[in-house]
Amino acid sequence: MTRRNEASRQAILTAAFDLVGEIGYSKLSVEGIASRAGVGKQTIYRWWPSKGAVLLDALLMTMGGPVGDLPDTGDLEADLRTILFATVEEFRDPRLDGVMRALISEIAHDDGLAAIYAERIDGPVRELKRRRLRAAQQAGQLDPGLDLDTAVDLLWAPLLSRWLLRTGPLDHDFAAATITMALSGMSRKM
Template structure:
C-alpha cells in the first residue's frame, strides 16, 4: 500500500485546505471570532467538519494557520540605508497601513483576544508572528548600535519594545488613530531617548 497520497489526492487536500483558510478569514471578518464556528467554516469551504477536525483541533488553530500563512515573511530584514530613523519610519509606516487594512485587522484582533484566554494559542501566536518581527528590529538596532547611531548600552530588545508596544496598544485598544504622523513621532521620541550620550 502506498504511504503517501496520490497526486490527485494531494491536490484535492490542498484545495480543501485553501478553501478552509479562505473561509475562516472571510467569516471572522463577517461574524467576529465569538460567532466563528468549525461548522460555519466547513459549510463555507464546502467540506465536512470532520475534515477540519482531522487537521486542526480548534477554530483558533485553523485561524492561526490561515492568518500566518498569508502574512509576508520578513525576508532579509529591515532596510539598512545608514539612516536609522528613515529606515524605522519607512517600516512602521508600512506596518501602519497593514494594520489599518480591514482584511488584516479582523483575524489579528481575533487571535490576540483569543490568545488572552488561551496560553497555548498565545505562545504559538508569539512564536510564529511576533518574535520573527521583533528579531528583525533587534538585528537592525544592533547594527545601528555597532555603527554608533544609538548608545552602546541601548538594549535592542527593549528599544524594539519601546517602538512596537505603544503602536500595538494604540491599535488593539483603539486609544487613537494609527497614522504615519504617529509612527514618525514614535520613532523620533524613541531615538531621542537612545541616541549616544554626550
C-alpha cells in the same frame, strides 16, 4: 506519512480568513468555516486544535513566505519611519484588522496558541527588528548598552496599544512622534 488533502487545507484557511473579515470573530464558527470550505467539520477538528489555530494558520498563509530583511539605508530614523508607517497601514487594512484582533484575543486567553504565535509569528518578525537595531548599534547610532528586545517593544508597543484599545488616533504622525521620542528620549535636552 500524512495523506492530508492540501486542497481542503487551503479551502479551510481561505474560508476562515474570508469569514472573519465578513462576519467577525465572535460570529465565526467551525460549522461556518466547514460549510464555506465545502468540507466536513471533522476535517477541521482533525488538523487544528481550535478555531484560533485555524485563524493563525490562515494569517500565516496570507502573510506568505518568509519576509525579507528590513530596509537599511544607513539612516535609522528614516528606516524606522518606513517600517512603522507600513505597520500602521497593516493595522488599518480592514482585511487584516479583523483577523488580527481575533487572533490577539485568542492568544490572550490561550497559552498554547500564545506559544505558537511567539514561535511562528512574533519570533521571526522580532528577530528582523532586532537585527536592524543591532546594525544601527554597530554603526554607532544606538547606545551600545541597549537591550534590543526592550527597544523593539518601546517602538512597536505604542502602535499595538492604540490599534487594539482605540485610545487615540493611529496614524503616521503618531508613529513618527513615537520614533522621535524613543530615539531622543523624553528628558529635557540641555
